Amino acid sequence: MTQSMRARWHAHRAEPAHTRAPVDTSRVKEIVGASPAIRAVLEMVARVGRTRSTVLIQGETGTGKELIARAIHAASPRAGRPFVPVDCSALAEGVLESELFGHVKGAFTGAMIDKRGLFEAAHGGTCFLDEVGEVSPCVQAKLLRVLQEHEIKRVGGTGTLGVDVRVIAATNRDLGQQVTSGKFREDLFYRLSVVTLSVPPLRERRDDIVLLATHFLRKYAAANARAVSGIAPETMALLAAYDWPGNVRELEHAIERAIALTTNPVLQPEDLPPKCAETAIPSDGTAPASPLSLRGVVSGHVRRVLQEARWNKKLAAQLLGIHRRTLYRLTKRYGITLKERERRSETE
Secondary structure (H helix, E strand, C coil), rough: CHHHHHHHHHHHCHHHHHHCCCCCCCHCCCCCCCCCCHHHHHHHHHHCCCCCCCCCECCCCCCHHHHHHHHHCCCCCCCCEEEEEEEEECEEEEEEEEEEEEECCCCCCCCCCCCCHHHHHHHCCCCECCCHHCCCCCHHHHHHHHHHHHHHHEEEECCEECCCCEEEEECCCCHHHHHHCCCCCCHHHHHCCCEEEECCCCHHHHHHHHHHHHHHHHHHHHHHCCCCCCCCCHHHHHHHHHCCCCCHHHHHHHHHHHHHHHCCCCCCHCCHHHHHHHHHCCCCCCCCCCCCCCHHHHHHHHHHHHCCCCCCHHHHHHCCCCCCCHHHHHHHHHCHHHHHHHHHHHHH
């Protein structure tokens, strides 16, 4: 790095815009969930957000890794600067290299003008490298230079450019295993994983399914101007019993589909994708295939809604999307009584 470039790099680091900017935690609030597993993730987001450290987010496909990355950026002093996501698995090696680092005119056929890359576009902010385990050895070497020297070289260029970018990477692969097998650089792995954050799959945070399903119901009912007001308890039980191999993304798509196709004012079991019911309940209908009790799911859901409604049964019935008489039957079936409400009030 030349002396002038180093001066520019230090000047960028000294810019008051991202040393005195207030921390915006609004993105953290967009992450729906109250389970211990997701609370632990949110606590880590809040702690790491204020730092400059690189973060490696690990988790299965569909767990919301980009949302976590955005939350870290929004909780940081860089919140007012760009957040630039890159899907490393969607681009061929040459295209990815040009997209990340830019290129100079004439660098390859079709390069008619100089083009700045995404690291330059993210200057002062955050670059999110999704599926970083898919990048080639050549690109890995260039990523290492960004992390070590805070500079890039455009494809076909001779000089370097200083950049001030925080890198957050994500993967659904075991990068440690890829290091062992020689597919991923060990030095880059350690540079990326200064802080490692693991996002749990939805099947390990089942308590959040009710909250997520309700959130997506409101989101897509409003977006599509559909008069769908709730999710029937039996439907919620099926949602909670299903394993969701596609995680939060699959649940979101299931609710969006149900909203689009239903003719019911309240989502019924038949509105769900068939696999939800087929997986959750065996053909004899005796018990859920999941160890989770459907009875427990329904009663727990009704109790949570009653608490949210401060035990106003008329309001709770509206929130559940069922008739008030149906709610009375459910409270009787599951032993949810006035005495329970009084006991809860005494402990609050």
